[in-house]
Amino acid sequence: MIQYFRFYTIITVIFCFLNISSAQTDRAIEDKITTLLAKMTIEEKIGQMTQFSAPVDSFIDLIRAGLVGSILNLTGAERVNAIQKIAVEESRLGIPLINGRDVIHGFRTIFPIPLGETATWSPDFVKEAARIAAREASASGVHWTFAPMVDIARDARWGRISEGAGEDTYMGKIMAAARVKGFQGEKLSDPETIAACVKHFAAYGAAEAGKDYNTVDISERTLREVYLPPFKAGIDAGAATLMCSFNEISGVPSSGNKFLLTDILRSEWAFKGFVVSDWQSVTEMINHGNVADTLEAALLAAEAGVDTEMVSGSYNKFLVQAVKNGQFPEEKINEMVRRILRVKFQLGLFDNPYTDSNREKTELLSDQNRRFAREISAKAIVLLKNENEILPLKKNLKSIALIGPLADNQLDPLGCWFCNGRADELVSVLQGFKNKIVYGTKINYVKGCEIKGEEEPDLQEAVKAAMNADVAVCVVGESFDMSGEAGSRARLGLPGRQLDLIKTVYETGVPVVVVLMNGRPLAIPWIAENIPAILETWHLGTECGNAIADVIFGDVNPGGKLPASFPRAVGQEPLYYNHKNTGRPPVQKTRFITRYYDMPVEPLFPFGYGLSYTTFEFSDLQISKPEIKIGEELKVGVVVKNTGMVKGDEVVQLYIRDLKGSVTRPVKELRGFKRITLEPGESKKIDFTVGKNELSFYDINLNYVVEPGEFHIWIGPNSTEGLHGRFQVVKGQ
Numbered sequence: 001m002i003q004y005f006r007f008y009t010i011i012t013v014i015f016c017f018l019n020i021s022s023a024q025t026d027r028a029i030e031d032k033i034t035t036l037l038a039k040m041t042i043e044e045k046i047g048q049m050t051q052f053s054a055p056v057d058s059f060i061d062l063i064r065a066g067l068v069g070s071i072l073n074l075t076g077a078e079r080v081n082a083i084q085k086i087a088v089e090e091s092r093l094g095i096p097l098i099n100g101r102d103v104i105h106g107f108r109t110i111f112p113i114p115l116g117e118t119a120t121w122s123p124d125f126v127k128e129a130a131r132i133a134a135r136e137a138s139a140s141g142v143h144w145t146f147a148p149m150v151d152i153a154r155d156a157r158w159g160r161i162s163e164g165a166g167e168d169t170y171m172g173k174i175m176a177a178a179r180v181k182g183f184q185g186e187k188l189s190d191p192e193t194i195a196a197c198v199k200h201f202a203a204y205g206a207a208e209a210g211k212d213y214n215t216v217d218i219s220e221r222t223l224r225e226v227y228l229p230p231f232k233a234g235i236d237a238g239a240a241t242l243m244c245s246f247n248e249i250s251g252v253p254s255s256g257n258k259f260l261l262t263d264i265l266r267s268e269w270a271f272k273g274f275v276v277s278d279w280q281s282v283t284e285m286i287n288h289g290n291v292a293d294t295l296e297a298a299l300l301a302a303e304a305g306v307d308t309e310m311v312s313g314s315y316n317k318f319l320v321q322a323v324k325n326g327q328f329p330e331e332k333i334n335e336m337v338r339r340i341l342r343v344k345f346q347l348g349l350f351d352n353p354y355t356d357s358n359r360e361k362t363e364l365l366s367d368q369n370r371r372f373a374r375e376i377s378a379k380a381i382v383l384l385k386n387e388n389e390i391l392p393l394k395k396n397l398k399s400i401a402l403i404g405p406l407a408d409n410q411l412d413p414l415g416c417w418f419c420n421g422r423a424d425e426l427v428s429v430l431q432g433f434k435n436k437i438v439y440g441t442k443i444n445y446v447k448g449c450e451i452k453g454e455e456e457p458d459l460q461e462a463v464k465a466a467m468n469a470d471v472a473v474c475v476v477g478e479s480f481d482m483s484g485e486a487g488s489r490a491r492l493g494l495p496g497r498q499l500d501l502i503k504t505v506y507e508t509g510v511p512v513v514v515v516l517m518n519g520r521p522l523a524i525p526w527i528a529e530n531i532p533a534i535l536e537t538w539h540l541g542t543e544c545g546n547a548i549a550d551v552i553f554g555d556v557n558p559g560g561k562l563p564a565s566f567p568r569a570v571g572q573e574p575l576y577y578n579h580k581n582t583g584r585p586p587v588q589k590t591r592f593i594t595r596y597y598d599m600p601v602e603p604l605f606p607f608g609y610g611l612s613y614t615t616f617e618f619s620d621l622q623i624s625k626p627e628i629k630i631g632e633e634l635k636v637g638v639v640v641k642n643t644g645m646v647k648g649d650e651v652v653q654l655y656i657r658d659l660k661g662s663v664t665r666p667v668k669e670l671r672g673f674k675r676i677t678l679e680p681g682e683s684k685k686i687d688f689t690v691g692k693n694e695l696s697f698y699d700i701n702l703n704y705v706v707e708p709g710e711f712h713i714w715i716g717p718n719s720t721e722g723l724h725g726r727f728q729v730v731k732g733q
Contacts (some may be wrong), residue, residue, distance in 0.1 A: 008401040010431040011263050021362045025392050029345045029346070029561040031398075033338050033341045033342060034344065034459050036093065036095070036341060037341075037631050040093065040619070042324065044092070045317055046067075046068035046316060047065075047068055047069055047338050047382075048314045048337045049302075049308050049337065049340065050068055050069055050133030050313065051068070051069065051070040051074075051335060052071075052311060052313075053071065053073050054071060054072065054073040055311075055407070056083055062316075063091065063097070064087075066087075066095060069095075069097070070144070071100070071711050072100040072101060072146075073669050075358075076124060076140055076141060077139065077140055077356070077357035079126055081354045081357065083097065083352075084354060088353050094385060096353040097350040098144050098349065098573075099141055099142055100142070100145070100146060101145060101146070102145070102146045102147065103137045103142065103145035103417060104145075104146075104147050105133070105417065105552075106129065106415035106418070106541060107142070108362070108364040108421060109365050109366075109369040109370060109421075109541075109542050110414050110418050110420070110541030110542045111133070111542075112377055112380040112415070112538050112539065113163070113483075113539045113541075114149065114164055114175075115163070115536075115563060115564065116539065117129055118165040118171065118563040119536075119560040119561060120376060120560055120649045121560070121563075122379060122675050124178070124625065125376045125379060126182070126333040128181075128182065128372065128376075129181040130178070130183045131182040133145070134192065135363050136365075136369070138194050138362050139160050139355065139362075139364065140355070140364070141355045143194055144240075144347075144495070145195070145197060146196065146199060146276075147199070148176055148179035148180065148234065149163040149199050149200065150165070150176040150319055151204045151205035151230075152166075152169055152205045153165070153166065153564070154500060154571055154575070154576040155205070155209075155574040156427065156520045156566075157570065157573055158210040159487025159488045159489065159520070160212065160484060161205070161483070161519070161521075162416055162539075163484060163485075164486070165230070167563070168576075169225070169579065170671060171670060172229070172233075173233035174233075175230075176231070180198065181237050183195070184238055184240065188233055188343075188348070189492075190348075191352065192392060195240035195346075195702045196234070196240060196241070197239065197242060197276065197415055198241075198242050198243070198647055199244075199278070199661065200243055200246065201254060201260060201275075203227040203245070203249055203259070204247050204678075206218055206227065207247055209491075209574055210488050211488050212246075212488045216247045216248065216506060217250050218249070221702060223578060225704070228466075232269060232396025233535045235249075235271055235273075239273065240346065240347075241273045241274055241276060242265065242274075243276050244257070244261060247408075248288055248290075248376060251420055252290065253281070253284075253285045253287055253305055255282050255297075255300075255304070256300035256303075256304045256306075258303065260415070261304045261306065262305045264682065265570075269431070271466065272339065273339060273342075274339035274342075274343055275308070276306070276310055277301065277308065278310060279311055281310070282312050283297050283312040285301070290308025290552075291349065294314045294317065294531075297314055299319075301314075301507055302328060302332070302336070305595040308340060310435055319440055320370055323542075332413075334349065337671070341436065345632075350719055362724055365542075370543055373541060373542050373543040374547050374550070377541060377543050377544060377547030378547040380537075381537050381551050381612040382535070382538075383534075383558040383610060383672050384407050384535065384611065384705070385531070385532065385534040385611070386438070386533050386611055386613070387532035388532060390511055391554075392552060392553055393471060393513075393553055394551055395438060395553055396439040397441050397470040397471065398425075398441065398442065399442040399443075399468060399470055400441060400444070400470065401466045401473070401510070402444065402447050402475070403445075403475070403501065403505060404474045404475035404515075405447055405496075405647050405712030406476060407445060408430040408447070409429075409448045409475075410424065411450065412425040412478070412479045413426060413517055413539050413540055414426060415483075415541060416480055416487060416519055417485075418480065418482065421541065426542060427542070427546050429475050429545045429546035430545065431441070431545050432545025432546045432547070432549035436549040440544050440625055441615040446461045448474075448498075448501045448505075449497045449500070451495060452455075452495050454496065457501065459501060462504060463505070466510045467508050468510075471512075472505050472512045472513070473511070473552070474502050475515045476498040476502065476516065477494070477498075477518040478495060478517065479495075480539060483519025483520050490570070491518075492520070492567060493524065494522065495609040499527070502514060502527060508591075511533075513532075513551075513552070514533070514534045516534065516536050516550060517540075518536075519538070523569050524604070531597070535558070539629075543673065554613065556612045557612055557614065557647060559648060559650065559651065560610050561610035561718065562605055562607055562608060562610060563607070564576075565577055565605070566605040567604060568604045571596070572596075572599075577606060577607040577667075577668060578666040578670070579666060580666060580667070606719050607718070607719040608653050608670070608717070608718035609652070609717075609718040609720075611649060612648040614647070614680070615642075616648070616650045616678070617640070617643045618639070618640055618642055618715065618716055619641070620637075620639040621715060622636075623713065623725050624636065627729075629729075630706045630731060631692060632660060634689070634691065634727060634728075635687060636654065636725070638686055639683055639684055639685050640676065640684055641682070642678035642680055642681060642683075643681075646680060647677065647678065649678075650675070650678065652674070652675075652715060653716060653717065653718065654670070654688045655669060655671065655713070655714045655716075656668070656669055656671050656695070656711055657713075658695070658696060658711055659695070659712065660710065662699045662707060663697075663698070663699060663700055665697065668719060670719070671688075671694040679707075680698075681708060692706055692729050693706070707729070708730050709728065709729060710723070710728055711729060712724065712726050713725045
């Protein structure tokens with residue numbers, strides 16, 4: 001007891017010391033900012049709020065004059081240091097620049113696209129990917145990444161679904177926090193960290209018709225319940241910056257939306273970091289139609305709370321005169337500049353503005369980074385179908401036909417936003433197969449057709465290769481530029497003539513495996529019905545081919561799960577599992593229900609779905625008590641057993657449903673998950689806690705509350721299967 005008391009006392013003292021030390025550091029930074037602000041002219045203050053993109057030749061003189069606060073898209077430690085030297089040693093006040101870059105899923109070592117990383121259902125792996133990306137980027141002179149993108153995307157037509165965590169808000173919160181912590185580490189002053197920027201604020205993923213940059217019109221309840229929580233999670237994790245979105249919400253573009261950027265972000269959430277606009281989004285408000293000219297755009301954005309303007313330059317052109325004319329208060333400018341300078345101090349740029357150029361030699365594309373890329377890529381792969389256990393392939397097959405435009409492709413598997421990744425450093429699927437084969441198996445590679453285009457392909461070579469093989473592996477999907485920004489699609493099937501290629505190979509009678517590479521859910525009903533084995537591999541990045549070979553030949557048992565529902569047809573979009581029930585749900589046996597006349601309403605493959613080379617059994621659902629009071633916690637658990645013959649991963653998923661609320665509730669909501677590894681025959685008890693965080697929602701008056709009533713609960717392998725139980729929530733005494 002005495003030892004425990006001593007240990008507790010020591011921990012308490014350390015905790016108090018750290019808090020005092022942190023508070024002292026914060027006060028010291030604020031004092032330095034106050035002193036610096038007193039020395040700055042209004043031109044220099046507005047300069048801190050201005051960002052320009054590389055190449056920098058056209059604005060070197062502005063940097064020298066102290067009229068630029070940040071730059072983007074400049075990489076290479078020596079080049080960044082040279083520009084930083086001008087800012088630090090030649091400008092009047094020596095304020096360092098902050099250098100930003102879109103480090104979305106790796107810097108030089110490219111990991112799976114964020115949607116693919118999320119398919120691991122492992123926040124630890126996602127955090128480590130961001131950590132490695134930060135080390136590489138910081139070694140190349142990058143201080144700040146425009147990531148993570150935390151937009152919830154329920155419409156697979158929207159190209160930027162590839163950049164986020166998919167359709168679910170709970171998953172979005174978990175992954176947002178993991179990525180922020182990975183980028184920023186324990187403290188921003190560590191030279192191996194970079195500042196995170198949660199984006200795009202807000203509801204960008206709800207763009208009408210899935211068209212990028214398009215209008216968003218949703219209720220405040222939907223905004224707060226579905227789209228805002230991942231932003232709050234990223235900020236709570238310590239995100240230093242935030243980027244506003246291109247879209248409008250209910251008639252107000254985000255770049256001029258004071259409700260978002262001041263009322264919610266500053267007043268409700270007490271965000272201390274700074275806000276950056278998206279590329280030219282301030283002046284694009286003229287096109288939106290809520291401002292008449294660039295002056296109005298600059299004034300509205302600044303009043304709303306945009307601290308840094310990216311690229312368009314309206315702050316530099318107009319805010320100085322607006323302050324001098326009394327159109328805009330200098331006190332507010334001081335607040336905005338304080339936020340920018342605070343992040344620069346936190347990054348340690350005033351004490352150490354230059355990057356150690358020697359780090360680039362050891363950090364970029366190291367063997368260790370490649371090993372991790374291979375591991376996370378394999379974990380991201382989702383087995384969608386494995387009829388008659390065609391997978392894994394035996395390593396002693398006589399011949400394999402490797403067919404498709406992505407089979408020997410070193411560019412497109414990098415995916416959208418591949419930053420400083422290089423095609424010549426990517427392992428193709430063909431190379432991955434060659435690396436894996438040790439028994440003299442002959443690999444016949446045939447491209448078959450292009451990814452895009454409607455020209456009639458010559459398929460005879462593909463037919464010949466298939467007919468002379470034990471198995472045909474068709475590697476198909478999207479090019480890197482068919483998803484990501486400006487990558488919206490009105491059709492969600494395989495582009496070009498790739499489906500014709502698969503059908504032709506299938507008609508030979510040879511067993512066929514389809515390997516999908518894509519940045520979004522695809523509509524593949526014919527493939528799902530006819531092809532015996534299907535792997536969803538996303539765009540995996542640098543170690544693509546090795547990771548796919550690891551899974552196809554059974555050295556890694558796939559355990560990934562879908563972070564977004566796969567539709568049967570594009571007409572089902574938007575498509576998401578946690579929809580509302582309606583007054584005429586599709587379970588009723590009548591014509592007059594929520595349904596389609598020509599196909600089922602259910603997805604082709606549901607959220608959370610993914611198979612394994614082994615099998616798992618869920619049993620013994622335990623709910624600690626049938627009734628809890630508001631504010632109490634409930635313990636729930638389940639036993640999971642590997643009932644197959646090989647070691648494998650399962651993702652245990654917890655869903656709840658509130659049967660009655662003051663406003664309607666979704667049919668299911670993810671409220672917990674754990675990825676586990678089990679040996680053959682091994683069982684494990686998995687426990688979850690359900691409490692206020694899992695049960696709260698925005699009631700009829702937009703208060704965040706837990707309401708009494710009956711709740712259903714499921715624990716299982718995906719959003720459509722699982723053991724079912726129920727419990728009651730009652731008012732406390």
